[in-house]
Amino acid sequence: MALQLQPRPDSLYKGNKKIILLGEGDFSFALSLARHHNSGDNILATSFDGEAFLHAAYGEAEGDAKGNIAELRSLGVTVLHDFDATTLHSEEVDVIRCFVGLVKKVVIVWNFPHPGWPSKASRPMQTTREQPYRRVRESDQIMINRHRKLLRKFFISASPLAQSTDCTIHVTTVVSRQDADKWDVHGVGLACGYARCWTHRFVEGDYPGYARKVGVPNDPNGKRVGNNFGNNNAVTSVFKLEQEGPLIHRCFFEAIVTAMRKHMKSEGMQRHACFSLRGPAGFDAENRARAGSVDAVATVVAAMRAHTASAGVQEGACAALWNLTNGSADNRIRAGIAGAIKAVVRAMRGHTSSETMQWNACSALWNITSYNAANQTRAGDEGAIEAVVAAMCGHTGNAKLQQSACIALNNMTFRNAENVIRAENAGAAEAVIAALRGHANDEAVQKWAWKALLKLPLEIPSETWALSRL
Ligand SMILES: C[S@@+](CC[C@H](N)C(=O)[O-])C[C@H]1O[C@@H](n2cnc3c(N)ncnc32)[C@H](O)[C@@H]1O
Numbered sequence: 001m002a003l004q005l006q007p008r009p010d011s012l013y014k015g016n017k018k019i020i021l022l023g024e025g026d027f028s029f030a031l032s033l034a035r036h037h038n039s040g041d042n043i044l045a046t047s048f049d050g051e052a053f054l055h056a057a058y059g060e061a062e063g064d065a066k067g068n069i070a071e072l073r074s075l076g077v078t079v080l081h082d083f084d085a086t087t088l089h090s091e092e093v094d095v096i097r098c099f100v101g102l103v104k105k106v107v108i109v110w111n112f113p114h115p116g117w118p119s120k121a122s123r124p125m126q127t128t129r130e131q132p133y134r135r136v137r138e139s140d141q142i143m144i145n146r147h148r149k150l151l152r153k154f155f156i157s158a159s160p161l162a163q164s165t166d167c168t169i170h171v172t173t174v175v176s177r178q179d180a181d182k183w184d185v186h187g188v189g190l191a192c193g194y195a196r197c198w199t200h201r202f203v204e205g206d207y208p209g210y211a212r213k214v215g216v217p218n219d220p221n222g223k224r225v226g227n228n229f230g231n232n233n234a235v236t237s238v239f240k241l242e243q244e245g246p247l248i249h250r251c252f253f254e255a256i257v258t259a260m261r262k263h264m265k266s267e268g269m270q271r272h273a274c275f276s277l278r279g280p281a282g283f284d285a286e287n288r289a290r291a292g293s294v295d296a297v298a299t300v301v302a303a304m305r306a307h308t309a310s311a312g313v314q315e316g317a318c319a320a321l322w323n324l325t326n327g328s329a330d331n332r333i334r335a336g337i338a339g340a341i342k343a344v345v346r347a348m349r350g351h352t353s354s355e356t357m358q359w360n361a362c363s364a365l366w367n368i369t370s371y372n373a374a375n376q377t378r379a380g381d382e383g384a385i386e387a388v389v390a391a392m393c394g395h396t397g398n399a400k401l402q403q404s405a406c407i408a409l410n411n412m413t414f415r416n417a418e419n420v421i422r423a424e425n426a427g428a429a430e431a432v433i434a435a436l437r438g439h440a441n442d443e444a445v446q447k448w449a450w451k452a453l454l455k456l457p458l459e460i461p462s463e464t465w466a467l468s469r470l
Contacts, residue, residue: 292334341369
């Protein structure tokens with residue numbers, strides 16, 4: 001492992017980044033950084049444990065947990081307790097989004113993550129004459145597995161944030177100890193779609209006032225809470241989400257879909273999740289297949305049903321449906337069965353004034369009905385053609401919307417005589433002609449408007465007819 005010269009806090013955690021500290025013990029690390037910057041505006045410090053626990057475990061005097069937290073707050077640091085590092089993707093993400101705001105550079109720091117100790121009941125070791133009871137050790141496989149599981153869940157849950165920002169993740173662990181090496185932080189990060197960018201030696205003295213804490217809340221005998229755990233060598237591994245190839249792993253979709261199901265009532269959570277499914281860089285056919293296999297399409301539709309009044313959820317969900325069904329015949333079938341068309345049409349009727357919502361809805365219909373006869377029929381029955389025409393008439397100035405709407409009309413009427421009649425009755429021809437006129441210099445609108453138009457009146461499929469109506 002190549003170690004670089006250790007950077008000092010001023011270069012490592014520069015003031016122009018937003019720093020998110022996870023699993024703090026007595027908050028002395030956070031305080032050291034805040035004092036160094038003489039400000040806490042850019043720092044969000046969190047602990048897994050509640051405040052009362054921290055006071056009891058790490059003291060209430062100045063320089064102890066209580067004093068540190070008070071000073072942090074006075075410096076403007078946002079302090080949160082009961083914060084689980086493995087749920088960064090869920091409700092708490094809203095807190096994080098508010099904190100991160102428009103700043104793109106984010107550093108997530110977790111020093112010495114530790115999952116706590118298994119309860120006696122879940123320990124595999126039985127007290128027998130041959131094998132008398134002994135305390136679980138760090139080197140036991142059960143502990144190594146717990147460490148790896150904790151890190152895996154953390155990396156996965158950090159990926160939506162890591163994807164939407166220029167984010168580095170700093171995980172500090174003890175080295176020169178066999179058990180810590182077996183956690184294989186690097187391997188776990190890699191499997192979750194991250195690359196390890198570099199490692200540097202972690203020197204406690206670089207952070208004046210910082211005192212490492214054991215702080216294992218569910219320690220069965222309470223003895224290990226609050227102690228410093230010695231002077232072992234430690235390194236910080238810095239991770240960044242891969243931008244190519246394995247950017248989006250199966251576990252990413254599983255994490256998103258699981259979180260969406262678990263927090264179906266949370267509007268903010270569903271909005272963020274839908275937007276994260278709308279197609280970041282690297283979202284290819286393989287990823288669409290992965291997303292489909294973990295039921296992402298049906299889950300997005302469920303979110304639409306659960307939050308009909310939220311234009312944000314509906315917009316994100318339509319964008320996600322557009323992306324998930326793009327070039328994926330399987331996901332189109334899934335969308336049809338899940339009731340996506342009905343949900344999209346309801347969203348269009350409920351949020352007529354939201355231009356981006358209408359645009360994303362037209363785009364979703366364009367892909368869902370592409371080369372899928374059953375979905376074309378559903379679209380006709382559910383009123384999708386009328387909804388698309390209404391969107392065109394309501395937002396004549398939006399070229400992207402007009403283009404998507406024309407593609408949707410084109411796909412819904414393709415070799416479908418019933419839908420052609422519906423389109424004629426809904427005034428599609430007039431709407432398409434208005435798009436042609438209103439966006440005369442937009443090549444994409446012109447192309448798709450003509451295509452749609454030529455499908456409309458079966459008996460007069462000619463440009464001459466259309467021109468006569470211009
Ligand atoms: C070894 S202590 C390190 C404490 C502190 N970071 C330090 O450097 O002194 C491990 C910390 O991980 C925290 N922890 C355990 N599970 C966690 C989780 N799921 N989310 C956030 N923190 C967690 C514990 O509460 C404990 O404070």
